[in-house]
Each structure stands twice: as structure tokens, then as C-alpha cells.
Amino acid sequence: MELNPKAIRGSFVDFVDDPFFRAETECVRYFQDGLMILEKGKILEFDSYANLSDRYANLPIETYEGLILPGFIDLHVHYPQTEMIAACGEQLLAWLEKYVFPTELRFQDPDYARKIASFFLDELLRNGTTTAVVLTTIFPGSVEVLFEEAQKRSMRLIAGQMLMSRNAPEFLINEPHKAYAENCELIHKWHGKDRLLCAITPRFAITSTEIELSLAGKLKAEFPDVYIHTHLSENLKEIEFTSSLFPDCIDYLNVYEQFGLVSDRSIFAHCVHLSNSAFQRLSASGAAIAYCPTSNLFLGSGLFKLDQAKSEAYPIKVGLGSDVGAGTSFSQLKSMGEAYKISQLQGQSLSAFKAFYLATLGGAKALSLDSKLGNFAQAKEADFIVLEPNATPLLRLRNSSYTGDSFGDLPGDLYRDLDAISSQLFGLMILGDERAIKATYVNGELWQSSD
Amino acid sequence: MELNPKAIRGSFVDFVDDPFFRAETECVRYFQDGLMILEKGKILEFDSYANLSDRYANLPIETYEGLILPGFIDLHVHYPQTEMIAACGEQLLAWLEKYVFPTELRFQDPDYARKIASFFLDELLRNGTTTAVVLTTIFPGSVEVLFEEAQKRSMRLIAGQMLMSRNAPEFLINEPHKAYAENCELIHKWHGKDRLLCAITPRFAITSTEIELSLAGKLKAEFPDVYIHTHLSENLKEIEFTSSLFPDCIDYLNVYEQFGLVSDRSIFAHCVHLSNSAFQRLSASGAAIAYCPTSNLFLGSGLFKLDQAKSEAYPIKVGLGSDVGAGTSFSQLKSMGEAYKISQLQGQSLSAFKAFYLATLGGAKALSLDSKLGNFAQAKEADFIVLEPNATPLLRLRNSSYTGDSFGDLPGDLYRDLDAISSQLFGLMILGDERAIKATYVNGELWQSSD
Numbered sequence: 050m051e052l053n054p055k056a057i058r059g060s061f062v063d064f065v066d067d068p069f070f071r072a073e074t075e076c077v078r079y080f081q082d083g084l085m086i087l088e089k090g091k092i093l094e095f096d097s098y099a100n101l102s103d104r105y106a107n108l109p110i111e112t113y114e115g116l117i118l119p120g121f122i123d124l125h126v127h128y129p130q131t132e133m134i135a136a137c138g139e140q141l142l143a144w145l146e147k148y149v150f151p152t153e154l155r156f157q158d159p160d161y162a163r164k165i166a167s168f169f170l171d172e173l174l175r176n177g178t179t180t181a182v183v184l185t186t187i188f189p190g191s192v193e194v195l196f197e198e199a200q201k202r203s204m205r206l207i208a209g210q211m212l213m214s215r216n217a218p219e220f221l222i223n224e225p226h227k228a229y230a231e232n233c234e235l236i237h238k239w240h241g242k243d244r245l246l247c248a249i250t251p252r253f254a255i256t257s258t259e260i261e262l263s264l265a266g267k268l269k270a271e272f273p274d275v276y277i278h279t280h281l282s283e284n285l286k287e288i289e290f291t292s293s294l295f296p297d298c299i300d301y302l303n304v305y306e307q308f309g310l311v312s313d314r315s316i317f318a319h320c321v322h323l324s325n326s327a328f329q330r331l332s333a334s335g336a337a338i339a340y341c342p343t344s345n346l347f348l349g350s351g352l353f354k355l356d357q358a359k360s361e362a363y364p365i366k367v368g369l370g371s372d373v374g375a376g377t378s379f380s381q382l383k384s385m386g387e388a389y390k391i392s393q394l395q396g397q398s399l400s401a402f403k404a405f406y407l408a409t410l411g412g413a414k415a416l417s418l419d420s421k422l423g424n425f426a427q428a429k430e431a432d433f434i435v436l437e438p439n440a441t442p443l444l445r446l447r448n449s450s451y452t453g454d455s456f457g458d459l460p461g462d463l464y465r466d467l468d469a470i471s472s473q474l475f476g477l478m479i480l481g482d483e484r485a486i487k488a489t490y491v492n493g494e495l496w497q498s499s500d
Numbered sequence: 501m502e503l504n505p506k507a508i509r510g511s512f513v514d515f516v517d518d519p520f521f522r523a524e525t526e527c528v529r530y531f532q533d534g535l536m537i538l539e540k541g542k543i544l545e546f547d548s549y550a551n552l553s554d555r556y557a558n559l560p561i562e563t564y565e566g567l568i569l570p571g572f573i574d575l576h577v578h579y580p581q582t583e584m585i586a587a588c589g590e591q592l593l594a595w596l597e598k599y600v601f602p603t604e605l606r607f608q609d610p611d612y613a614r615k616i617a618s619f620f621l622d623e624l625l626r627n628g629t630t631t632a633v634v635l636t637t638i639f640p641g642s643v644e645v646l647f648e649e650a651q652k653r654s655m656r657l658i659a660g661q662m663l664m665s666r667n668a669p670e671f672l673i674n675e676p677h678k679a680y681a682e683n684c685e686l687i688h689k690w691h692g693k694d695r696l697l698c699a700i701t702p703r704f705a706i707t708s709t710e711i712e713l714s715l716a717g718k719l720k721a722e723f724p725d726v727y728i729h730t731h732l733s734e735n736l737k738e739i740e741f742t743s744s745l746f747p748d749c750i751d752y753l754n755v756y757e758q759f760g761l762v763s764d765r766s767i768f769a770h771c772v773h774l775s776n777s778a779f780q781r782l783s784a785s786g787a788a789i790a791y792c793p794t795s796n797l798f799l800g801s802g803l804f805k806l807d808q809a810k811s812e813a814y815p816i817k818v819g820l821g822s823d824v825g826a827g828t829s830f831s832q833l834k835s836m837g838e839a840y841k842i843s844q845l846q847g848q849s850l851s852a853f854k855a856f857y858l859a860t861l862g863g864a865k866a867l868s869l870d871s872k873l874g875n876f877a878q879a880k881e882a883d884f885i886v887l888e889p890n891a892t893p894l895l896r897l898r899n900s901s902y903t904g905d906s907f908g909d910l911p912g913d914l915y916r917d918l919d920a921i922s923s924q925l926f927g928l929m930i931l932g933d934e935r936a937i938k939a940t941y942v943n944g945e946l947w948q949s950s951d
Contacts (some may be wrong), residue, residue: 051733120516131894131897132897132900132901133898133901134894134898134931135898135926135927135930135931136932137849137852137922137923137926138849139849140844140852142849151903152901167898168893172894181522183731214673228913292615294774301571303855346841346844346845347840347841347844347930348844349841349843349845349846349847351845377837377930377931378931386828389798390797390798390800392800393591393797393798393799393800394589394797394800394802396800398588398589398590400588434663437722441619442619442621442623443582443585443830446582446583446619447583447584447585449583450583450584450603452602471588472588475586475588476586479585479586479798479828480585480586480829
């Protein structure tokens with residue numbers, strides 16, 4: 050890593066507050082001509098070029114066209130499912146049996162696992178995702194190689210060994226006490242090393258015995274700043290099966306509650322079918338939801354109630370998950386696009402600023418990492434991307450025809466600027482993909498694809 | 501156009517029957533090593549390379565890697581909405597007012613209209629669409645330039661002048677008798693010229709007076725082989741408004757029925773909210789539905805009931821429409837991907853072969869043009885595309901990991917091949933875009949982008 054400071058100049062967009070609860074124009078920050086000073090992987094200073102340039106006149110400056118945003122945060126993704134993305138024809142439980150479980154078996158071979166981990170992390174970075182919360186397999190080696198490859202790339206990554214002890218093929222069953230010991234070892238070795246953090250990851254209630262969930266709770270009590278990351282209320286048949294396995298629990302969330310797995314460092318993927326009570330209890334706990342739009346559509350799981358999760362009365366921390374391989378893209382732009390459509394189907398509307406908030410500062414808050422990630426505040430880690438709003442001929446035509454939109458009635462240049470930026474970002478979330486990611490910086494350094 | 505025959509060699513996939521009503525393996529045709537002989541824009545012969553090569557040993561052969569399929573057919577797309585694709589925040593009626601109508605005004609300038617028509621047609625071809633049913637504006641010049649540009653490209657295109665006489669801004673209102681005369685002139689000039697065909701296109705019932713619909717019916721009676729192309733039952737508010745405007749009609753479809761606009765050369769876009777009766781009457785009439793998945797999600801219109809439209813009891817001809825600018829892509833691969841998700845949300849499953857059928861032979865049948873288009877039968881017009889199943893690193897990894905799927909239990913090489921082809925096509929419809937279109941042939945000639 051370079052020890053000397055350097056500077057990035059261009060148009061910067063980030064968020065300083067949650068646009069679901071305040072006027073968007075107060076939450077988004079835009080410097081048409083901004084300057085960001087990087088040192089040792091962190092943001093030393095960030096302001097308009099005019100305000101900063103004199104003091105850093107001698108620094109080398111990299112200037113970018115396009116829009117510079119914080120790196121995307123992916124709250125839920127399965128790296129062993131990379132190769133079986135787009136598997137046809139089933140909903141959740143049958144899809145797991147038919148496609149996922151046989152694929153995960155391959156990850157008992159650490160060499161194979163490393164090959165996929167490497168591809169997976171590069172694919173995230175190619176798509177502008179710099180932080181990910183990742184599920185693995187029951188094989189400890191599959192976790193080791195993922196952490197090693199993320200460490201090589203200086204990425205922020207949260208992962209743990211998958212816990213499974215029933216309702217799965219024999220080859221994916223791990224004895225809970227053995228898994229407990231393996232998890233302890235992984236946590237000791239990796240949690241807090243460089244930018245890596247650990248999570249305790251029961252696959253979902255269905256594949257865990259009560260003993261295993263108890264041991265997960267014990268682990269959580271012993272390592273309170275380790276995350277819990279699992280699935281919750283994705284699919285109606287899954288919920289029904291869970292209820293039959295845990296008849297004493299009042300609902301699915303209550304299974305995790307019973308074992309001490311619900312706190313402000315818990316991330317629950319999906320939450321498509323939650324009762325009002327579960328929404329309220331999640332809000333009170335401080336736990337976060339990983340909203341996975343492309344996956345919810347691909348598996349036909351249902352329409353996530355984003356408006357309820359972001360209600361004034363019981364607000365919940367929400368970020369976006371790609372959920373590859375049930376998700377259909379590593380691109381959080383695609384997650385945003387499908388989230389827009391899911392909102393539209395429910396008669397709601399998801400603005401570009403709200404969507405990009407979910408993928409940046411919203412994700413950082415969901416992880417309680419907003420003191421380190423999510424926007425360009427001083428001293429935060431320098432993970433950022435350069436977006437090209439005119440990445441395709443169609444986007445170029447569309448943007449060149451833009452004549453003003455939602456904030457057009459507000460006075461002043463800033464609002465006109467925000468209006469145009471909002472339109473460009475919306476274009477990217479509906480029409481964009483990895484071709485729009487011109488550069489990805491991780492920990493202050495430009496990532497370069499190996500292919 | 502070259503008068504001498506030429507040959508295309510590669511792996512060919514097309515359909516000989518409707519996989520919604522027969523076993524898929526009986527409907528799809530696959531030559532791992534096929535040869536297609538082209539002459540004067542038509543298919544002179546098509547068979548395996550082994551069977552044909554001796555007889556055409558002296559022909560120049562172009563050999564392609566990938567999969568060669570019939571060109572896609574887009575049953576519903578608005579060319580004047582190209583530039584305002586991805587306009588944020590509204591459902592149908594408000595979206596029309598806010599974004600569409602102001603944009604369509606620009607098309608009173610034929611030079612501007614030609615610029616967009618040219619971009620639009622190239623964008624279709626870049627995405628592998630060789631036949632399109634296109635909506636225009638009320639300005640006759642906007643239709644002229646579209647036909648002229650399509651003629652230059654030797655494309656099959658069906659279009660007409662948009663009819664609008666109420667419930668729209670003053671600048672988009674055309675007097676019905678004037679519109680009738682203008683349509684007559686366009687039909688005389690363009691219908692059947694080269695590969696161009698005309699349609700009578702009331703925008704939708706809401707923007708037409710009874711007089712206008714009567715004149716549309718008169719036009720249809722005078723030119724019975726001209727198409728009718730309009731919208732039907734897209735959005736709940738639209739349906740309610742229509743019902744208030746035509747209180748004597750039993751439902752929305754009945755408006756068009758009353759004026760003689762429903763026949764086997766009618767194409768109705770959307771049909772998201774149809775009663776059983778309307779489904780049955782459409783079936784009996786022989787009219788076709790343009791199913792527009794990306795649009796139905798983007799505007800939050802609802803979930804099209806594909807299974808009901810393809811029911812044994814009352815089958816309806818269905819093809820796919822991109823519906824740009826409410827649709828979010830010119831790519832029929834994207835239409836198929838979103839159609840899959842819409843089926844999944846309804847607990848159904850849409851196979852790759854069914855989806856590709858809809859975009860090829862299904863579209864041709866919907867237009868009653870299946871004697872000329874839709875597959876590689878002898879004497880049909882030579883519109884075809886070359887698809888690259890490994891168009892991105894992710895697709896390459898996915899396809900290389902494929903180990904057998906839905907037809908895997910059937911005997912013989914052919915079924916193993918179909919199984920693999922089905923998986924590759926499914927990968928493309930979920931993950932692919934225009935990057936997967938390696939070549940587009942129109943009327944026997946390779947299209948080349950001007951940019």
C-alpha cells in the first residue's frame with residue numbers, strides 16, 4: 050500500500066443521512082468538482098476542489114469523468130453458488146435440493162474453493178461491490194480460502210462457516226459440536242484481521258437442530274461482536290416447514306430469538322413474509338434486513354415490503370443483497386432496478402437516491418460499520434467506484450434527452466444538479482450493469498481485473 | 501442484395517411447433533452441425549451439414565461458433581419513447597402525462613424523428629430483433645421516416661400512424677377524419693412494400709373518440725389484411741377510466757369489438773387484467789397478445805397470466821413485446837428473463853424453450869406471418885442471429901459447470917444435447933444481454949452497426 054497521500058478529483062455523490070426519513074435533498078451530498086485526499090487506505094479529507102486544492106497542490110491527482118460513489122455493499126451472497134447462478138425451474142426448497150446442495154459438495158476441495166472464491170471476489174469488484182457479507186459451506190477450508198483471497202484484495206468481508214446438521218444430504222451435514230469448535234478457530238484466526246470480520250451462519254432454521262442453534266447462541270455470547278447472518282421468512286413453504294420443526298416458537302423469527310441470535314449485529318436475508326409483530330421485534334432488536342430483489346423474483350418468493358421495513362413507527366435497518374446464486378446478478382445496480390419494480394408492483398415508488406442509499410450508507414448502517422464505511426466522511430475507509438452514466442449508446446441517448454425532473458421546481462443550481470444526478474442514477478439502476486463501473490477502488494487502491 | 505447463394509454453418513436451434521401444447525423435445529429442432537443455404541434473402545435449404553454439404557461443396561461458407569436462432573420478433577414497441585426509457589416514479593397514466601406526451605411532440609420534426617428511428621432500428625438489430633411491431637406518433641412524417649429507415653435495413657416492420665383524438669395534450673390531438681385520410685395514404689404507400697406492413701393503431705380506448713374508433717373500423721374493413729395494434733387492460737386505473745368512457749361496453753375488450761377491431765390480425769399489448777370471458781373471446785377471435793414483461797414490472801401494471809393465455813381450452817397466440825420506453829430493454833432476452841420471474845411469482849415455471857418460442861415462432865404465429873418468419877423452414881425469410889452462450893465471464897463459468905438437467909433422464913445423444921442447449925438458453929435469458937448477440941442477419945445479409 051502506498052504510504053504517501055494521493056488525490057482523486059471528479060464529481061462525487063454520497064449520502065449523509067437516510068432519505069427514507071428526511072428530504073432527499075438534505076441526505077444526498079454532491080460536489081460537481083470535488084477532491085478526495087487518500088492516505089493509508091483512508092479518506093484524509095473530502096471537499097470541493099476549490100476548497101482543498103491549494104493545500105494539496107503538490108499531490109498527484111487522478112481525475113475521473115462520471116460519478117464517484119462509495120463502493121456498493123452486498124449484505125447477502127453465497128460464494129459457492131456462483132457457478133450455478135440461473136438454475137432453472139424451481140422455488141426455494143426444491144432449488145436447494147436439486148442445484149445448490151450438489152454444488153456445495155464441490156467445496157470440500159480447497160483448491161476448487163479457492164478458484165471460485167477468486168472468481169467470485171473479482172466479480173463483486175467488477176460490479177462495484179467492495180464489501181460483502183458472504184455465506185460459504187460446511188467445509189472450514191472453504192472459509193479459509195475465501196478469507197485469504199479477500200485479504201489479498203484488501204477487501205472488507207464478513208463470512209463464517211455454514212452450520213447445517215439436518216434436512217440436508219449426508220455430505221452436507223456437520224456435527225454441531227465439531228462445527229462449534231471449527232467456528233471458534235475461524236473466529237480466533239480471522240475476526241478483525243485486516244478488514245475481515247466473522248459471522249455465525251446457520252443456513253436457516255430448517256437445517257439446524259436445536260443443539261446447533263444453542264451452540265450458535267453460545268458462540269455469539271462468547272464473541273459478542275461477531276455477526277449472525279442467516280435467512281428468515283423467504284418462502285411460504287419454508288416458513289411452514291420451519292413452523293413444523295419448531296412448534297413452540299410463535300413464528301420463524303422467534304426461533305432465532307429463542308437461541309439469542311437476534312441483536313444489532315444480526316443480518317436476516319429476505320424477510321419477504323413477516324407479520325407486523327416480527328417487523329416490530331426486528332426494529333426493537335436493531336437487527337438488519339438484507340433485501341434481495343433479484344432473488345425474490347427469480348425464486349418467486351414474493352414482494353418484500355420495503356415501505357413497512359422503513360416505516361416511521363418501527364424502522365428497520367435495510368441494505369441490499371445480490372443473493373447470488375438465487376439472485377440473478379452480482380450488480381447492485383440490478384438489485385436496485387428489480388427493487389424499483391417490486392415497489393411499483395405494490396403501488397409504491399423507489400427513488401434513485403433511496404436505492405443508492407440502500408446499497409451504500411444503508412448497508413454500512415445495517416452492519417453497524419457506518420463509522421468506517423458507506424460515505425466519504427473523513428477517516429472512513431477509501432472504498433469507492435466511478436460510474437459512467439453513459440455506459441451504453443442507449444444510456445447516452447437517454448441522458449442527452451433529459452430535460453428536468455423531480456426537483457426541477459426547487460431553486461438554484463444545486464437542485465438542478467441533483468435533479469440531473471438523480472435521473473442519471475435512475476438510468477443506471479434500470480439500464481446499467483458492470484459496463485457502467487469504470488473503476489473500483491478498494492482500501493484506497495485501484496482494483497485491476499486479472500482477466 | 502447478393503443473388504448468388506451462400507451458406508451458413510454452425511449449431512442451429514429453432515422451433516417447429518408450440519411447446520406450450522406438446523412435449524418440448526418434439527417442438528425444438530437442433531442441428532449440432534447444421535448448414536443453411538441462403539438465396540435472395542430466403543432459406544433455400546436447411547439440414548445437417550452431413551446431409552447437405554456435398555451438394556453445396558462450391559458455396560462460400562460462413563461458420564459460426566455459438567447458437568444460431570431465428571431473429572427475435574418484438575410484438576410491441578414505441579419508437580418515439582426510445583430516448584425517455586427509464587423514466588422514474590409513476591404508473592401508466594401519470595407516466596404518459598409526465599414523460600411520454602412531451603417526448604412525442606418532438607416527432608413533429610421529421611429530421612428529429614429520423615435520427616431516433618435510425619437509432620431505434622439499430623438498437624433492435626444490436627439486440628437480435630429482426631421484426632418489430634412499432635407504435636409511432638400522430639405525425640405522419642414520423643411514420644414515413646420509420647418506414648424509410650426500416651426499408652434501408654431490409655427489415656420486416658409493421659407500423660402505422662398513432663390515432664389520438666381526446667384525453668391528451670392539445671399538441672397530440674389529431675382530427676379523426678384527417679387521421680383517417682393520412683392513414684389511407686400511408687397504407688397505400690407502404691403496406692406490402694418490400695418487407696413493410698401497416699397497422700391501424702389507436703393509442704388506446706382512452707385517447708380515441710367513438711368517431712375515431714368507427715373510422716378505424718372503416719379503415720380495417722377497407723384494408724382487411726392491415727393489422728390492428730393497440731393496448732388492452734394494462735393498468736387498473738386505465739381500465740376504470742375506459743369503463744367510464746364507454747359505459748355501454750361490457751368490458752375493455754368489448755370497446756374494440758364494438759368497432760370491428762378484433763380479428764386474427766389484431767395485436768393487443770399487455771392484457772394483464774383480463775376476465776375469463778375476455779380470454780375466451782380473444783381465443784375465439786384469433787387475436788394475439790403482446791406480452792410485455794419488463795414493462796409490466798417497471799410500471800407496476802401487474803402479473804400477466806401466461807398460463808391462462810396458453811390454456812388448452814382457450815389458447816391465445818402470444819408473443820413478447822419489449823414495450824420500450826415502459827419496457828426496460830430492447831433485448832428480448834431481458835423480456836424472457838422477466839417473464840420467467842413473473843411466472844415464478846405465480847407459482848409457475850417458464851422453460852427456456854417456451855420463452856425462446858415466444859420470441860421467435862410464437863411471435864410469427866401471433867402476426868399470422870409464420871409462413872414467412874419464425875423458424876428455418878425452407879423458403880422462409882432469412883432473419884437469424886448468432887448467440888454466444890459464454891458472453892460474459894460469469895456465463896462462461898456457469899456453462900462450464902453444467903452437469904445435466906431437465907431432460908437428463910431421456911436416452912440418447914440428442915436429449916443430452918437438448919438438455920445442454922436448454923441450460924445455455926436459460927443462462928442467456930436470465931444473465932444475457934446484447935453482448936450475447938454476436939451477429940444479426942436480416943433478409944440474408946449480415947447487419948453491421950454504424951457506430
